[in-house]
Amino acid sequence: MFIGHFAVGFASKRVAPKTSLGLLVTAPLFLDLQRPLFLLFGWEPVRVDRGAATFTPYTFDTYPISHSLVTALAWAALFALVYWARTRYRAGAITLGLGVMSHWVLDALAHRPDLPLYPGGTAMVGFHLRDSVALAVAIESLMFVAGVALYLSFTRAKDRTGNAALWALVLFLALPFAAKAMSPAPPGPGTILWVSLVGWLVPLWAWELDRHRVVAEARAAPAAGD
Numbered sequence: 001m002f003i004g005h006f007a008v009g010f011a012s013k014r015v016a017p018k019t020s021l022g023l024l025v026t027a028p029l030f031l032d033l034q035r036p037l038f039l040l041f042g043w044e045p046v047r048v049d050r051g052a053a054t055f056t057p058y059t060f061d062t063y064p065i066s067h068s069l070v071t072a073l074a075w076a077a078l079f080a081l082v083y084w085a086r087t088r089y090r091a092g093a094i095t096l097g098l099g100v101m102s103h104w105v106l107d108a109l110a111h112r113p114d115l116p117l118y119p120g121g122t123a124m125v126g127f128h129l130r131d132s133v134a135l136a137v138a139i140e141s142l143m144f145v146a147g148v149a150l151y152l153s154f155t156r157a158k159d160r161t162g163n164a165a166l167w168a169l170v171l172f173l174a175l176p177f178a179a180k181a182m183s184p185a186p187p188g189p190g191t192i193l194w195v196s197l198v199g200w201l202v203p204l205w206a207w208e209l210d211r212h213r214v215v216a217e218a219r220a221a222p223a224a225g226d
Contacts, residue, residue, distance in 0.1 A: 001106045003177045004140040005029055007147030008102045009206070012095050014154050017215040019092035022207025027079060027099030029199065034066045036196040064119035069104060071119060076100035110136065144174065155213040162212035169205050
């Protein structure tokens with residue numbers, strides 16, 4: 001998935017209001033945020049499949065470090081434990097851990113069978129949602145709208161930046177998603193690498209915009225260190 005992962009981050013503010021949106025968005029993206037490093041070093045190579053009439057016409061030969069079920073569980077636990085050690089905010093830690101795992105679950109629904117259960121395993125998981133471009137776009141779009149709506153219902157802007165930065169981010173995510181549905185396959189793995197690097201801007205953007213918004217309920221004041 002693409003904007004479906006962002007939907008999880010936006011919606012998570014409702015259950016972990018003391019946690020920055022930057023981290024709440026980072027968690028469901030975390031497995032993919034590893035991609036530039038692993039592509040760069042050749043640990044998880046990718047091939048472009050120009051003949052594939054799917055939403056994502058490229059295939060990872062293997063990605064056991066970032067996207068196997070076992071390593072996803074490990075990354076989720078590590079993410080949650082580091083946050084817990086830093087803040088002692090239980091709801092935030094649990095939400096972030098589940099956010100990391102949500103990526104694997106959503107990818108399992110969307111991908112062709114290419115998600116390993118554990119590093120070195122031959123059994124692969126995937127339920128082909130992305131094989132139907134129309135269905136993939138419809139489901140992810142609905143998820144994204146719902147996630148942003150939940151975030152808006154639970155926060156309010158402190159200043160103009162709080163609104164402008166939020167809607168700019170929404171457009172920054174939605175427009176490339178719409179273009180992707182109508183675009184040809186990327187020219188090669190290098191393009192995928194650079195697009196993946198741009199993904200690191202989104203958590204920083206989300207972190208900054210969240211500083212210009214407040215949770216609507218006074219009881220959810222920001223925790224120290226968030």
